[in-house]
Amino acid sequence: MPQSERHALVLGGGTMGVGIIAMFLGGGWKVDVVSRSASTRDGLPAATSRALQAMAKPDDVSGLATYATLEEAPWSKIDIAVETVTEDLALKQKIFADMEKLSRPGVPLTSNSSSFPISEIGKGLSSQDRMMGLHFFMPAHLIPLVEVVRSVHTDVGLAEKVGAIMSALGKRPVQVKKDVIGFLGNRIQGALMREALWLIEEGVASPEDIDATVRLSFGFRYAAAGPITQKEHSGWDTTCAVAKTIWPDLSNADGPPPVLQRNVDQGRIGFKTKGGFFDWDDASIAKERARYERALSKCLEIFREEGIL
Structure with missing residues (x-):
């Protein structure tokens, strides 16, 4: 299937969500974003455009669609789902229960949680074999590494398939073979x-x-x-x-x-x-963020020269 026909669902449009959205869009995917916040949905095109520019990608956000609820998303088209909501275990558990009901069988359901084991997020659900952690590092559109975290239930082949998707999108996936708190990084x-x-x-x-x-x-x-x-x-x-x-x-x-x-x-x-x-003010924050992204971009140039990305 051509990349342009593949759909990723990203749940949450905060700082991490924007970087993940940009990664998929920059790789030619369609991206469906669910956020309860109208202001977040309204601001996503501009925020994603800035992230794409930082990635030196065309800032085309025409493949981006937003929804207020999970039920509104085009689940018949979704090939992978990435949850990026706040670190609230009960909320994540509810979201995964809902995604399990809405998604097609076999579609990977992943969480960007930085602390909760995927085995806890998916506890008691019937298709934990397709659930895994997919942990990015901020800023997600620039940091190349992503952790694919398995529980004892996760299908190894599916985890490796998700890793291959990340590689195709320019990331360097690592397979975390045990669901330990905090993963590797x-x-x-x-x-x-x-x-x-x-x-x-x-x-x-x-x-x-x-x-x-x-x-x-x-x-x-x-x-x-x-x-x-x-x-x-x-x-x-x-x-x-x-x-x-x-x-x-x-x-x-x-x-x-x-x-x-x-x-x-x-x-x-x-x-x-x-x-x-x-201490910071608006000017010093803007200056520091620009310096930080510039330094990360220089490191990426070196990694690409070495062929590790």
Whole structure:
């Protein structure tokens, strides 16, 4: 079937949803979007157009259609569904129960949840073999990796088919073979963030110097090689020796440190409130977003030159 005849349903038109919509449209798919918010539906064409421009794709949104409810969507045409609503387990469970009834048999039903296992989202449903996590990273239209997360019920062949769809759309899928909380990226990222916030909490370094240390040392290397390959370069004997000295002293906190909780309690949550660990205004937010997307685009150029995308 030609790409232009394939339909993806995206449930939710927020920041993540827009990036996923742009990915499908940029790959020639038709995209049907369900959002209860009229203002979100009205703003989707412009937001998606901007994302397509950032991807260096034609900003043609003629293949985009929007609906207020799941029932209105053209389910007879849908080839894959991606849920991107807020992290509310009960809501996601209700949506998956509804999608199971509305969709054609065998159509993959996927969730972009960053925390809930797909086995919990689909719990008790009769077709869990076609349900899987499909976890993108923000901004979804630029970050190349996507995690395809299986539960014990997920059909392996169907998960690999979804991975092949992602590859055809320019993504690099990874198959997460066990339905662990946080999957791959958020578990690894979470370990780093726990230690970074502990170092700020303990007054070891400023937020600015934490950022500089990650970006300009080992983070700089990670654009060239992942942590496993990088240690193939440097030698696992050193890593083994360092682990015996450093790892016992690392933070093993089982929740957010006070410095983070205070910021959240005070409404300092980043761009949304124009303050987090740093202060922001409209101009500085726009400048930072532009710089961020420009840097990501440069990395994508390198990855494409290497043929890994």
